Amino acid sequence: MDDRSFYGDGLAVPEEDVVFFHQTSGTTSRPQRQPDTLEDWYWWGECWASVLWAQGVRNTDRVLIGFNYNLFIGFWGAHYGCEKIGAEILSTGGLSTEQRLDKLMELKITTIVTTPTYAFRLMEGAARRNIDLKTLGIKRIICAGEPGALIPETKKELEQAWGCDVFDHIGATEVGAWGYECSSKSGGLHINESMFLVELLDMETKEVITEPNKYGIVVITSLDRKGKPCIRFNTNDIACWQETSCECGRTYRLLKGGISGRVDHLIKARGTFITPAVIENIIMAKPYLTNEFFIQISKKSTEISVHIEIQQDINGLDVEKIKEELEDEIYKKTSLRFKVVLEQYGKLARSDTKSRRLIDLRKES
Ligand SMILES: [Zn+2]
Secondary structure, three states: OOHHHHHOOOOOOOHHHEEEEEEOOOOOOOOOEEEEEHHHHHHHHHHHHHHHHHOOOOOOOEEEEOOOOOOOOHHHHHHHHHHHHOOEEEEOOOOOHHHHHHHHHHOOOOEEEEOHHHHHHHHHHHHHOOOOHHHOOOOEEEEOOOOOOOOHHHHHHHHHHHOOEEEOEEEEOOOEEEEEOOOOOOOEEEEOOOOEEEEEEOOOOOOEEOOEOOOEEEEEEEOOOOOOOOOOEEEEEEEOEOOOOOOOOOOOOEEEOOOOEEHHHOEEEOOEEEOHHHHHHHHHOOOOEEEEEEEEEOOOOOOEEEEEEEOOOOOOOOHHHHHHHHHHHHHHHHOOOEEEEEEOOOOOOOOOOOOOOEEEHHHOO
């Protein structure tokens, strides 16, 4: 087999220099093969060590990686980042939620690396067993894989349930772990500018945006990756620059509020763009709702509905009134009319990794 065709045209080293194979998750497209040299792999560890260090992980920490990491690169990166810092690593790749909860109770773990979705799964598992997560001594949860940890209400709910800090991080298989929230929690994501060049491009003109508060598409160049160089990679993520600097003293620029959404998840109507994160922030503030929801756009765009799950015990609250209030609040925040459909507890499918928040029937045949 021609190894260049195995990896595509992007392979820039002899095939024998490739020592690590990974694949993208294929959330939005066909999985991509990712070749890395040994030097690239040390570089990945360094990216992640920067993330972990900025979030307070030190060689005295014991880190549980709560994710099945196989061909997906992100959590391997966290694993080797811990190794670089000297923190103790507990890989719980093949364990169930119940077994991971057992380990959390037994092993004096200080840090968890997981997706926000899975942090909620663990909370559900803990509630079933009457485990108070706040008593376990966990200092921080480091989130990866999907947005959420920087959405204010999601962060608040996770931090209250776990009694610890919850930090966001961002990376991509083709790029590296390029951004992170630091322990000063300025509300933004630092770009790791010693290892990446990040540009924001205007969604229509494609011109580079340098001023704060103007949304654009995130385009990234990884400065040291050799096996498959990453030059001006279009992430399809949307973000804007933060005006203010961070109290931590880092001079790296910040993305305000982190990633606001993905280009392919934008709901465009009446000249405005909204992302599922806006709806998530409203839902998370309501104790009588779970964090399970999805938005559906009908085939001819005549109706946008949001399906939301109510809690098991809502203490006699009037469901019809809840529905009306949610519709009003969503309208005030988005200027769009959403139909709210309240679903019974347990009706919406649970994911252990990434939650699908948008079903756009206009794009499905
Ligand atoms: Zn900072």
